[in-house]
Amino acid sequence: MFVIIGYLIALGCVFGGFMLAGGNMAPILKVLHVELMIIGGGALGAFIVCNQPKVLKATLQALPSAFKGSKYTKGRYLELLALQYDILQKARKEGLMAIEQDVENPDQSALFKKYPTIAADHHVVEFITDYLRMMVSGNLNAHEIESLMDSEIETHHHEKHAPVAAIARLAAGLPAFGIVAAVLGVIKTMSSVGQPPAVLGGMIGAALVGTFLGIFLAYAIADPLAGVLEQKVDESSKELQCIKTTLLASMQGYAPTTAIEFGRKVLISTERPTFTELESHVKGKK
Numbered sequence: 001m002f003v004i005i006g007y008l009i010a011l012g013c014v015f016g017g018f019m020l021a022g023g024n025m026a027p028i029l030k031v032l033h034v035e036l037m038i039i040g041g042g043a044l045g046a047f048i049v050c051n052q053p054k055v056l057k058a059t060l061q062a063l064p065s066a067f068k069g070s071k072y073t074k075g076r077y078l079e080l081l082a083l084q085y086d087i088l089q090k091a092r093k094e095g096l097m098a099i100e101q102d103v104e105n106p107d108q109s110a111l112f113k114k115y116p117t118i119a120a121d122h123h124v125v126e127f128i129t130d131y132l133r134m135m136v137s138g139n140l141n142a143h144e145i146e147s148l149m150d151s152e153i154e155t156h157h158h159e160k161h162a163p164v165a166a167i168a169r170l171a172a173g174l175p176a177f178g179i180v181a182a183v184l185g186v187i188k189t190m191s192s193v194g195q196p197p198a199v200l201g202g203m204i205g206a207a208l209v210g211t212f213l214g215i216f217l218a219y220a221i222a223d224p225l226a227g228v229l230e231q232k233v234d235e236s237s238k239e240l241q242c243i244k245t246t247l248l249a250s251m252q253g254y255a256p257t258t259a260i261e262f263g264r265k266v267l268i269s270t271e272r273p274t275f276t277e278l279e280s281h282v283k284g285k286k
Contacts, residue, residue: 003067003228010220031206035213038181043174051166059163066228072235074271078281079115080124080239081260081273084246085282086111087132088256096136103132127152127240131247142251149244153237160233164226171222178214182207235268242266 019025048056090111091099102109106129112119119125131149134140140148185207189200246263250256264278273281 001067001069003225006224007221014216014220027202027205028209031209032213035181035210038184039174039177039210039214039217042177042180043170046173046177047166047170050169055162055166058159059166062160062163062229062232063225065232066225070232070235072239072271074273074277076117077239077242077264077267077271078273078278079117080242081246081263081278082282083111083115083118084128084243084263085256085260086114087128088246088250088259091135091250092256096138099132100136103129103136123156124239124243128243128247131243135247135251142248145251146244146248149240149248153240153244156240157233157237160236161230164230164233167222167226167229171218171226174218174222175211175214178211178217181210181214185210238266238268 015025051059087099087102090102099111102111106112106119106125112125131145134145134148185203189203189207192200192203195203242263245266246259249259249262254262260278260282261275264272264275267273
């Protein structure tokens with residue numbers, strides 16, 4: 001919603017200010033479709049050339065999320081921490097082998113079913129169960145598991161950042177395609193030097209529309225889009241860091257109540273539940 005509002009503000013202020021200053025939209029609208037074809041078509045072709053198919057697919061999948069609100073809310077984090085508390089508490093009371101079935105079959109686990117928001121996120125469930133499985137096996141110590149977690153989080157961040165980098169490169173190239181459109185317009189104008197000054201002026205103005213559109217699309221549309229997607233990538237990585245910190249604290253011998261407090265402290269302050277909120281939520285889920 002805020003992305004759409006931002007785009008509307010950008011369009012309204014730029015074109016509204018132009019008209020308030022006495023500008024005429026007719027010359028822009030007259031050549032808009034042609035300029036968009038040159039700039040947009042050239043940029044799209046270059047975008048396809050410089051990105052692998054998997055990056056193109058990931059970008060198409062990531063774009064809708066830019067126009068949605070963040071799913072990383074305080075409520076989601078409360079569920080995540082409460083789920084980890086329940087798992088660690090069960091392991092502490094009944095032994096690590098008691099959570100083996102929960103880890104192997106999270107879809108059938110009563111613990112995971114209590115937290116449908118987290119259970120519906122396949123990647124998060126897989127991340128939790130993979131490392132719980134290692135804890136149950138007892139073959140790796142805390143330092144080795146931490147190293148594996150760091151590597152996986154880094155890989156996750158790299159994969160999720162690929163669409164961001166692709167759109168950022170697109171934004172960087174759009175002004176150049178605007179110049180291409182403008183140069184083509186100048187070529188057309190130079191081939192009509194015998195026309196009256198009024199006609200030549202209109203042709204030059206039409207050529208400059210390409211430069212304007214390239215810059216506008218880059219800095220008002222594409223670059224902000226890359227920015228909001230990058231923020232969403234950082235949020236997803238922060239959730240994995242929360243899980244990592246909680247599980248490692250448990251491996252180091254801390255009680256479940258203390259372990260989830262470690263995880264809570266990792267979260268960004270605007271979405272981080274307070275100690276009291278987390279304690280009340282955990283007790284309410286028992």
